[in-house]
Amino acid sequence: MKLSIPRFWRERASHYRLVGSRCKSCGKISYPPKPVCPYCGHRETEEVELPRRGRVLSYTVIYTVPDGFRKYAPLILGLVELENGVRVVAPLTDVMPHEVRTGMKVEAVLRRVQEDGEHGVIYYGVKFRPSMEY
Numbered sequence: 366m367k368l369s370i371p372r373f374w375r376e377r378a379s380h381y382r383l384v385g386s387r388c389k390s391c392g393k394i395s396y397p398p399k400p401v402c403p404y405c406g407h408r409e410t411e412e413v414e415l416p417r418r419g420r421v422l423s424y425t426v427i428y429t430v431p432d433g434f435r436k437y438a439p440l441i442l443g444l445v446e447l448e449n450g451v452r453v454v455a456p457l458t459d460v461m462p463h464e465v466r467t468g469m470k471v472e473a474v475l476r477r478v479q480e481d482g483e484h485g486v487i488y489y490g491v492k493f494r495p496s497m498e499y
């Protein structure tokens with residue numbers, strides 16, 4: 366495994382703030398942030414902070430998970446539409462597979478997503494949990 370420390374810290378910081386990138390040409394927003402726009406190929410994007418709340422558009426329950434994710438199985442992967450309409454694919458947490466509903470309101474939280482036992486590294490990323498504040 367190759368780990369770039371500066372890249373890791375940059376990504377970690379952006380995950381914590383739930384930051385995406387907005388294309389300076391077509392204006393579309395990507396998450397996670399990308400240096401090149403995936404919609405039009407434009408090479409100038411800027412960081413934008415995304416709303417932390419949204420709703421579940423659809424979801425998949427994954428029972429077979431790769432090494433490093435096993436203790437989190439089954440993994441519920443959600444397609445979440447944020448309040449500004451941006452769609453994000455991220456794991457759902459604090460909820461059982463049979464409790465997830467399409468249209469369920471969720472909020473972003475920072476949770477560990479993977480452990481690299483060999484290197485003792487723990488990765489954090491954004492997950493979405495059912496929102497209690499509505």
Ligand SMILES: [Zn+2]
Pocket residue numbers: 388389390391392393402403404405406407
């Ligand atoms: Zn673009």
